[in-house]
Amino acid sequence: MVNLFNYIDRPSAIHRLTGATKLICLLLWSFAAMYTYDTRFLVVLSVTGILLFAVGHIHLSDVSFMLGFTFAFLVINSIAIYLLSPRHGTEIYGTCTFLFGMSGRYAPTAEQLFYHLNYFLKYLASIPIILLFVSTTNPSEFAASLNRIHVPYSIAYAVALALRYIPDVQQQYHEISQAQQARGIEMSRKASLTRRLKSATSILIPLIMSSMEKIEIISNAMELRSFGKNKKRTWYMERRFCAADILCIAACVLLVAAAVALNFINGGRFYNPFI
Numbered sequence: 001m002v003n004l005f006n007y008i009d010r011p012s013a014i015h016r017l018t019g020a021t022k023l024i025c026l027l028l029w030s031f032a033a034m035y036t037y038d039t040r041f042l043v044v045l046s047v048t049g050i051l052l053f054a055v056g057h058i059h060l061s062d063v064s065f066m067l068g069f070t071f072a073f074l075v076i077n078s079i080a081i082y083l084l085s086p087r088h089g090t091e092i093y094g095t096c097t098f099l100f101g102m103s104g105r106y107a108p109t110a111e112q113l114f115y116h117l118n119y120f121l122k123y124l125a126s127i128p129i130i131l132l133f134v135s136t137t138n139p140s141e142f143a144a145s146l147n148r149i150h151v152p153y154s155i156a157y158a159v160a161l162a163l164r165y166i167p168d169v170q171q172q173y174h175e176i177s178q179a180q181q182a183r184g185i186e187m188s189r190k191a192s193l194t195r196r197l198k199s200a201t202s203i204l205i206p207l208i209m210s211s212m213e214k215i216e217i218i219s220n221a222m223e224l225r226s227f228g229k230n231k232k233r234t235w236y237m238e239r240r241f242c243a244a245d246i247l248c249i250a251a252c253v254l255l256v257a258a259a260v261a262l263n264f265i266n267g268g269r270f271y272n273p274f275i
Contacts, residue, residue: 006167008135013244014056019142021245026133028252032259033125037118038271041262045125045255053128056136063131070127078116082106089115095274111274118270139163141239153232161218172210176203 009015014022033045053060060067081088086105089112090096097110143160147153180202263269 006135006170007138007163008058008062009138010057010136012055012057012136014052014132014136016244017136017248018145018148018239018241018245019137020145020148021241021248022133022137023142023146025248025252026129028249028256029129030126032252032255033122035256035269036259036262036271037122037269038259038262038266039114039118039121039273040271041259042118042121042125046121046128049125049128049132052132056132058132058135062135066131067127070123074120074123078119081119082112082116086112088112092270093272093274097274114273134163137163145239154227157227165214168214169207169211173203173207176206176210 029045029049033042036042083106087096087109090109092115093111095111099108099110099113102108139160142163143153143156146156146159262271266272
C-alpha cells in the first residue's frame with residue numbers, strides 16, 4: 001500500500017525535536033525558499049533538504065509516491081508555463097539569448113530555461129522539508145506542542161485528529177479496493193480508463209460512508225468525555241523545548257535573513273547571471 005503523509009516512527013535527531021519546532025522551521029524554511037529566486041541559495045536549500053532525509057532516517061522509498069507525483073506536476077506545469085508565456089524569462093532578466101540557432105516565439109532561450117530551473121529548484125527546496133515534517137512528527141506530540149505555544153487545544157486536537165485520520169483513510173481505501181476487486185470489479189490497468197473511473201465509485205461511496213460513521217463515533221466519544229469543557233488540558237505527549245529546538249529555529253531564522261539580504265544584494269528577488 002502506498003504511504004501518503006504518514007508518521008514514520010524511527011529514532012533520529014529530527015524525531016526528537018518538538019512538533020512546534022518543526023512547524024516553525026517548516027514555515028521559516030518555506031518562506032525563505034519562496035521569497036527569493038537566487039539560484040545559488042535555492043541549490044543550497046535543495047541539497048540540505050535532501051540530506052536531512054538521512055538525518056531523519058527517512059528513506060526515499062518511504063516518500064517515493066509523493067516525490068513522483070510532485071515531479072509529474074512540475075513537468076506538466078513547466079510545459080504549460082512555456083506554452084502560455086515562452087518569453088517570461090527574457091522579460092525578467094532583460095536579455096534574450098536564443099539557443100541552437102533558432103528564433104521565433106517558441107524558440108528556446110537561455111533566460112527562459114534558467115527561469116524554469118529556478119522554478120524547479122523552488123519546489124525541490126520546499127517539498128522535501130514538507131515530507132520530512134509529516135514523516136517525523138507524531139500527531140499527538142504535535143498537538144501538545146501547538147498548545148504549548150498558545151494555540152487553543154481544540155484546534156491543536158483537531159489538527160492531530162486530521163493527521164491521524166489520513167493513514168486510516170488510506171487503509172480503508174486499500175481494504176475496500178481489495179474487496180471490490182475480489183467481487184470481480186476490474187481496477188487494474190487492463191481495464192479502460194472509463195471503466196476504471198466508473199469502478200472507482202464502488203470504492204468511494206463505501207469509503208465516504210465508513211468515514212462518516214467513524215467521525216460520528218469519535219464525536220460521540222469526545223462529547224461523552226466532556227471535551228472542550230475546561231479552558232486547559234493536560235497532554236500525555238507534551239515535551240519541553242531543548243537546546244536542539246532553539247538551534248534549529250535560530251538556523252531557520254538565519255535562512256530567512258539570508259533570503260532577505262540576497263534581495264538587496266541582487267537588487268531584487270531574481271539572481272541575474274546574464275548581465
